[in-house]
Amino acid sequence: MHKGGFTPFQFDATAYLKQGRNVVVVKADNTRHQDEIPTVNTDWWNYGGITRDVLLAELPATYIADYKLQLAKGDARRLQGFVQMAGVAPAQQVTVTIPEAGVKFSLKPDANGRATIDVPVRQLAYWSPQQPKLYAVEFSGGGDRVVDRIGFRTIETRGQDILLNGKPVFLRGISLHEENPLIPGRLRGQGDMRMLLQWAKELNCNFVRLAHYPHSEEMTRLADEMGLMVWAEVPVYWTISWTNPATLANAGRQLTDMIERDRNRASVVVWSVGNETPIGEARNAFMGSLVRTARALDDTRLVAAALEIHRKGRDITIEDPLAELLDLASFNEYAGWYWASNAEMLDFRFDIKLDKPVVVTEFGADALGGYHADADTRWSEEYQDRLYQNQFRMLSGIPGLRGMTPWVLADFRSPRRQHPYFQDFWNRKGLISDDGKKKQAFWTLKRHYDEVQKRYGP
Known part of the structure; x- marks a missing residue:
């Protein structure tokens, strides 16, 4: 179960799969209640049904579960964040690469699969409305690979x-x-x-x-x-x-x-x-x-x-x-x-x-x-x-x-x-x-x- 119709959620269905044909049944309930978020009284239409994308993801035994990569607060010459590994062997090495910026570094996660990012970086082209620069950023480890397009900027x-x-x-x-x-x-x-x-x-x-x-x-x-x-x-x-x-x-x-x-x-x-x-x-x-x-x-x-x-x-x-x-x-x-x-x-x-x-x-x-x-x-x-x-x-x-x-x-x-x-x-x-x-x-x-x-x- 997941509360909140506007944010994503996921479930690991591995243990429920059987050989051959499998069926997933989803119940989407848009009923409003006083103690919920949002509550009963709002000023927009209470649409129901599944209104966002649904997908089935097949992942390797060890995979990249989450990550964050942004400029450090108060220091635009450092990248900070983390990579979270999951699966059977989450302590495997992770590599982060930004080819266009000449950035590449490796991390060793702890026993829980968490690797902290805190590395110096040369001047990057900052994201802004005038120049919405996005870099291809690759995270790889444990047989998994994720590529995202990330911009770097400061706001204060x-x-x-x-x-x-x-x-x-x-x-x-x-x-x-x-x-x-x-x-x-x-x-x-x-x-x-x-x-x-x-x-x-x-x-x-x-x-x-x-x-x-x-x-x-x-x-x-x-x-x-x-x-x-x-x-x-x-x-x-x-x-x-x-x-x-x-x-x-x-x-x-x-x-x-x-x-x-x-x-x-x-x-x-x-x-x-x-x-x-x-x-x-x-x-x-x-x-x-x-x-x-x-x-x-x-x-x-x-x-x-x-x-x-x-x-x-x-x-x-x-x-x-x-x-x-x-x-x-x-x-x-x-x-x-x-x-x-x-x-x-x-x-x-x-x-x-x-x-x-x-x-x-x-x-x-x-x-x-x-x-x-x-x-x-x-x-x-x-x-x-x-x-x-x-x-x-x-x-x-x-x-x-x-x-x-x-x-x-x-x-x-x-x-x-x-x-x-x-x-x-x-x-x-x-x-x-x-x-x-x-x-x-x-x-x-x-x-x-x-x-x-x-x-x-x-």
Whole structure:
């Protein structure tokens, strides 16, 4: 059994095989329960069935079970990680080779098959959105051989700056769900995934927020290839069973699964432990535990969460103790839609006192594609477009603003969105409609990102 429909799992079936024909029966259960992750109350479609790839792997008696290879934290001239061997003789020698970089070294695993990597390396070509360089890396040992394409880069914060390979970067992002608006269901394969990521590239994005659960492994591999930094998130969403130890264990396991799967992907720069979780003593302890889990598993990436904002009069602030544990002052805000109007939102100001980079992880407004009116008429493309323009004016007053991922790239299905005309079970905050047409705000965001790129560089 495996809990968590968004992360991979495997079972060793060797002991169950018999000579001749064998049959595997899989039960996939998408029933939501209050104590699970995600819980009952969410804002995306609860698809069922098997929506990711399934394969049968025949392995040698001793095989490579896992590995990690990344630049060391604080030292871009060292490679660190590990190789984990498994099987009948896991202590066999392992060789790691990066032919293009002239790197080759051998390791002797311990009795448990674990070999630690910590070796100096000459200057590598760093992965970046401008040059998404990937190296072929070969791991061999015990009669097994695995080849991966891995990029090498550093990501860190310094004061209010985000540094990619030691240089300040502005995260020109967009949020997206793992859903093709044109065809019901999860993304069916690489073609669907490329379409969404190419739409992000058309916006002049260098960053995508894969909300609100781990997207397919193929998505992060494509982001590696296409030069898009990634915010990866687990479905700890809204209010869940904060005091249930089994719920915390489930969340921690899904976070661990995601990190173990994607820790070799250069594109993944942020691990997110949740979205819009309300402040409370039990919640603070729960989320703090997830932050510690993420840092223990991987100290080379940023750890964040999409927090909620607080309003004091006309001031917009963050008053969340979880923020102190995170690398980013990251939050969702819906000025102009869920509170205030297009005309009123410019009366508000942000007062973010954290000395951290600010990343606005959501803002937006619903617009039915093709519905046109003036900029004061809700649900129209003009209203959504004006809201984006006003958001840029509001956000420009934040000294530490270093990124944003507006909500959302494309309209997506949601049982919560029941207005019979404007929604019809769709969240209409997409910049692209359910028939694949770009709304006015798409081009407004692109123009804004073009200007941001001129100011902050590529």
